[in-house]
Amino acid sequence: MSRHVLVTGASRGIGAAIAEHFIALGDHVVALSRSGDAPAGVARAVAVDVTDSVALNDAVKSAIDEFGPVEVCVANAGVTRDGLAMRMSDEQWREVLSINLDGAFYTARAAMASMVRQRRGSIIFIGSVSPFMGVPGQANYAAAKAGLVGLARALAKEVATRQITVNVVAPGLIETDMTSDLGPAKAAMEAMIPAGHSGQPSDIAGVVGFLASNHARYITGVVLSVDGGLSLGH
Ligand code: NAP
Numbered sequence: 001m002s003r004h005v006l007v008t009g010a011s012r013g014i015g016a017a018i019a020e021h022f023i024a025l026g027d028h029v030v031a032l033s034r035s036g037d038a039p040a041g042v043a044r045a046v047a048v049d050v051t052d053s054v055a056l057n058d059a060v061k062s063a064i065d066e067f068g069p070v071e072v073c074v075a076n077a078g079v080t081r082d083g084l085a086m087r088m089s090d091e092q093w094r095e096v097l098s099i100n101l102d103g104a105f106y107t108a109r110a111a112m113a114s115m116v117r118q119r120r121g122s123i124i125f126i127g128s129v130s131p132f133m134g135v136p137g138q139a140n141y142a143a144a145k146a147g148l149v150g151l152a153r154a155l156a157k158e159v160a161t162r163q164i165t166v167n168v169v170a171p172g173l174i175e176t177d178m179t180s181d182l183g184p185a186k187a188a189m190e191a192m193i194p195a196g197h198s199g200q201p202s203d204i205a206g207v208v209g210f211l212a213s214n215h216a217r218y219i220t221g222v223v224l225s226v227d228g229g230l231s232l233g234h
Contacts, residue, residue, distance in 0.1 A: 003027045004067040005212070006060065008050050008107050009077030011037035013176030014126060017201030018074055021209045030063040032056075032107075033077065043067060050077045050103030053110075060110035069114035069121075072212040075104035076126040078144075080178060085139040093140045100144035105151060108166075112159065121164040122212040125152050126204070127223065129172050129231040145170075149223055156221035165220040167211050172227025173198040195228030 005022040009015035010031035016039045019029045023041040031038035036047030044066070046059045064070060078100045081092045108123050115121030130138050131146035148168055156166040173179060173189050175198050182189070190198055207226050210216055225231050 003071040003212075004063070004069060005029045005072040005074070006032070006063065006070050006107070006111055007074045007076060008032045008103070009126075010039070010042070010045075011035050013178060014171065014174060014201045014204045015074070015076040017205040018076060018208050021202075021205040022072070022212075025209070027072070028067045030059075030067065032059060050075075050107055051098045053102075053106040056103075056106050057110050060107075064114050069118040070111040071115070071118070071121050073108060073111035073115070073121070073123045074126065074208055074212075075107040075124070075148075077103055077107075078126065078128075078178075080138070080141050082137040082141070084137055088140060096140035097144050097147075100141065101147040101151070104148055108151075108155065112155075112164075115164050116159060116162050119162050119164075121159075121162075122216075123152075123155065123164065123166045124208050124211050125166075125168045126208075127168040127170040129170050129225055129227050132170070132225075132231045133233070152223075153221045160220055163217070165211070165217065167216075167219060167221065168223040169204060169207055169211065170223050170225045170227070170231070171199065171204050172225070172230035174204060175200055189230075192234075193228045193230045194232060197228065199226065199228060 005027045010019040011033035028043040031042045031045045038045035125148040127148045128145040131142040
């Protein structure tokens with residue numbers, strides 16, 4: 001049966017690959033992003049900023065009215081605004097925290113009530129290996145992505161009895177717009193990946209698909225790194 005799948009940041013990169021994965025399974029995918037762009041085959045594409053909790057709630061409510069309770073919620077929208085902490089502006093800090101962490105919380109909260117009523121669901125946060133590696137220049141991003149781990153573990157316990165799982169997928173270096181302008185730092189990072197190469201958005205989408213499947217119904221509160229071994233360190 002078709003599931004109602006919500007994906008934020010689905011206009012491109014990892015989010016688009018996640019949306020395509022569920023579309024291929026025949027699910028109703030509701031794609032949210034600021035631009036409103038979405039891969040072909042989505043049930044609905046909505047232009048919404050995940051930091052606007054009122055607009056986000058309205059978008060999710062309207063999707064629930066049409067497609068029924070959300071069964072899979074993927075909070076993927078994210079940005080980086082790298083810079084050394086000593087020179088990081090308040091705006092740089094706040095923007096990254098509000099999109100990556102506040103936005104993910106608002107998204108999960110908007111979808112959760114319908115999952116609880118249905119006594120079924122998967123919430124998946126797209127984190128990062130950054131907080132586990134200690135990447136200079138990413139204090140804001142690492143703090144936001146580390147926050148997702150605490151958020152997921154707390155939520156996992158709140159909703160476990162309702163048969164809802166909450167997990168974090170932590171990508172390493174994946175080929176998207178986000179990593180296209182890293183310059184020489186990219187080759188340096190690639191050299192640190194035990195698998196010897198960066199990943200593709202489909203590498204993340206497949207794992208998200210697994211966590212949302214019945215095969216993973218007993219997995220909750222975990223952080224699953226998908227990084228070719230990058231976070232293993234030297
Ligand atoms: P991307 O290609 O830059 O795409 C980012 C997506 O987020 C776009 O769909 C963008 O949509 C959306 N977005 C950004 N701000 C938003 C906002 N305020 N409201 C709604 N949507 C917003 O990035 P990506 O590489 O696919 O990253 C996806 C996720 O994976 C992020 O959470 C990122 O932190 C995480 N991640 C990526 C990597 C990597 O190596 N690429 C590694 C670790 C973790 P619009 O531009 O249309 O608004």
